[in-house]
Amino acid sequence: MLNIRGIVNDDDALQEQIESVLAESNMQQFLVVSVPEKESKVLLTPYNQVSEGRYLDPNTRTEFAFDHLRRVASDVQDSESSEQEELRASLQKELDTYVEAHYPEGAATVFLHEGSLVSCIVSNKFSPNNYWNGSWRAVWSFNPETKQLNGSTKVKVHYFEDGNVQLDTQSDFAADVPDLPSDTVSVSQKVAKLIGKYEAEFQQGINDGYRQLADKTFKGLRRTLPVTRNKIDWEKIANYKLGGELVNAEQ
Amino acid sequence: MADYDENEQQMDCALDLMRRLPPQNVEENLVTLLEVMPELTEDLLSAVDQPLKVRQDATEGKEYLVCDYNRDGDSYRSPWSNEYDPPLPDGSVPSDRLRKLEIAANEAFDTYKELYYEGGVSSVYLWDMDDSFAGVVLIKKVNDGTVRSKGSWDSIHVIEVVEKGRQARYKLTSTVMLYTVASAAKGDRLNEINLSGSLTRQDDRELPVEDANAHIVNIGRMVEDMEFKMRNSLQEVYFSKTHDIVNSLRSATDLNEARNRERLQRDLFGQLKSRNE
Numbered sequence: 001m002l003n004i005r006g007i008v009n010d011d012d013a014l015q016e017q018i019e020s021v022l023a024e025s026n027m028q029q030f031l032v033v034s035v036p037e038k039e040s041k042v043l044l045t046p047y048n049q050v051s052e053g054r055y056l057d058p059n060t061r062t063e064f065a066f067d068h069l070r071r072v073a074s075d076v077q078d079s080e081s082s083e084q085e086e087l088r089a090s091l092q093k094e095l096d097t098y099v100e101a102h103y104p105e106g107a108a109t110v111f112l113h114e115g116s117l118v119s120c121i122v123s124n125k126f127s128p129n130n131y132w133n134g135s136w137r138a139v140w141s142f143n144p145e146t147k148q149l150n151g152s153t154k155v156k157v158h159y160f161e162d163g164n165v166q167l168d169t170q171s172d173f174a175a176d177v178p179d180l181p182s183d184t185v186s187v188s189q190k191v192a193k194l195i196g197k198y199e200a201e202f203q204q205g206i207n208d209g210y211r212q213l214a215d216k217t218f219k220g221l222r223r224t225l226p227v228t229r230n231k232i233d234w235e236k237i238a239n240y241k242l243g244g245e246l247v248n249a250e251q
Numbered sequence: 252m253a254d255y256d257e258n259e260q261q262m263d264c265a266l267d268l269m270r271r272l273p274p275q276n277v278e279e280n281l282v283t284l285l286e287v288m289p290e291l292t293e294d295l296l297s298a299v300d301q302p303l304k305v306r307q308d309a310t311e312g313k314e315y316l317v318c319d320y321n322r323d324g325d326s327y328r329s330p331w332s333n334e335y336d337p338p339l340p341d342g343s344v345p346s347d348r349l350r351k352l353e354i355a356a357n358e359a360f361d362t363y364k365e366l367y368y369e370g371g372v373s374s375v376y377l378w379d380m381d382d383s384f385a386g387v388v389l390i391k392k393v394n395d396g397t398v399r400s401k402g403s404w405d406s407i408h409v410i411e412v413v414e415k416g417r418q419a420r421y422k423l424t425s426t427v428m429l430y431t432v433a434s435a436a437k438g439d440r441l442n443e444i445n446l447s448g449s450l451t452r453q454d455d456r457e458l459p460v461e462d463a464n465a466h467i468v469n470i471g472r473m474v475e476d477m478e479f480k481m482r483n484s485l486q487e488v489y490f491s492k493t494h495d496i497v498n499s500l501r502s503a504t505d506l507n508e509a510r511n512r513e514r515l516q517r518d519l520f521g522q523l524k525s526r527n528e
Contacts, residue, residue, distance in 0.1 A: 100506070163488070166447060170443075213431045217401065217431050232362075237363070
């Protein structure tokens with residue numbers, strides 16, 4: 001933040017832009033917000049943005065205003081519930097169980113968006129004093145009509161002690177949910193189970209990737225020591241050429 | 252004086268920003284930054300490390316690496332021929348004495364590069380300073396042999412030398428940029444894991460300069476020691492630290508099992524304690 005101020009050097013122009021930039025950033029990060037007066041936590045995403053600066057919490061059926069600069073929620077109002085509420089609430093319940101089982105500090109909210117149930121999962125760890133941050137963000141969209149499940153999971157890790165190292169990986173999924181039972185609970189259980197299965201596969205893929213990079217790619221770039229298994233004899237190397245140069249110069 | 256301070260402040264902000272932005276987009280970020288602050292172009296180009304580019308020295312039939320230190324305008328000087336490409340009749344070159352040392356350094360580090368990297372390209376550039384001289388040792392190695400993964404290593408070792416009679420003080424600032432990408436095909440999709448960035452370290456030594464080749468020996472040893480340490484740090488940070496962080500975001504196993512186990516242990520401990528009292 002201070003960096004941008006230092007560069008732009010024009011506070012007024014900055015103030016105008018800053019709120020919308022922060023809003024964009026917070027929604028991209030799936031910022032978790034506590035809804036005032038309610039015992040509820042909701043993710044801020046493009047899927048529950050009602051209007052500029054106002055967001056919906058489907059679990060308490062309320063709307064509230066959010067100040068992106070000060071990160072404060074206010075002005076809680078009642079909101080309408082949707083027709084798909086039964087299925088949404090059921091999937092939310094299944095997802096909460098799944099998130100509690102696999103994400104140490106994770107949170108998830110299920111939204112109804114354009115006829116589909118969109119589940120957003122976020123798990124972040126910020127440790128700026130140790131010079132690192134990590135974030136896991138997933139979006140899963142289930143269409144009850146077409147029985148299609150589409151998802152995208154993104155993981156980013158940033159380490160910045162005496163340097164700048166980033167892990168960046170993303171995976172997209174698409175599947176037809178097979179043999180869908182008709183009752184709400186079974187449907188949501190099946191969907192949550194599939195989400196868990198794909199995310200587990202994704203995590204395994206990351207582990208496999210790390211093994212490949214560490215054992216093959218990194219090793220193939222630079223040896224720990226030369227084949228001699230000793231550090232270099234620099235006197236020998238330096239003498240070989242420079243000695244020759246000096247001899248030629250003197251003659 | 253006020254102008255300089257403001258410039259320096261802007262520079263610091265820019266450098267700090269560059270450090271936090273994704274390293275995969277160094278060039279993009281740099282271009283955006285320069286659009287906002289065109290007056291800092293010269294300073295910024297020499298401060299932020301971009302991946303090293305390779306050029307061909309047609310006359311010598313060898314490759315060399317380019318950076319700000321062998322650049323003059325839009326031309327680059329080859330360490331082998333000492334000529335600029337595109338040609339620059341008045342391009343800055345090291346003094347005769349320094350050029351001799353530069354030639355020897357390039358030969359020595361070419362050997363070093365072969366022994367440790369078994370391939371790749373290296374280049375050493377030296378330039379005269381008021382009291383002494385400075386230089387940069389560049390090494391680049393690319394590993395893109397397999398379909399499943401590829402990577403590249405870029406070393407940039409900047410060294411400042413201050414000669415004091417039969418001693419010399421060497422200040423080394425080293426940056427290693429490491430880019431690695433793993434790909435896995437999933438049906439018709441390609442998943443990529445991009446693990447990239449850089450680490451920077453410094454060293455400072457005062458060493459004896461007994462004979463003509465002492466500088467090569469001293470600098471050589473410092474660079475070798477530094478790369479040894481940095482290779483370990485890179486391995487630790489990239490493949491251990493960041494991996495641990497990923498697995499701290501999501502647990503492959505059910506966390507409730509661990510939680511239940513802990514609760515059971517606490518209960519058991521509590522029962523044992525009360526029994527003994």
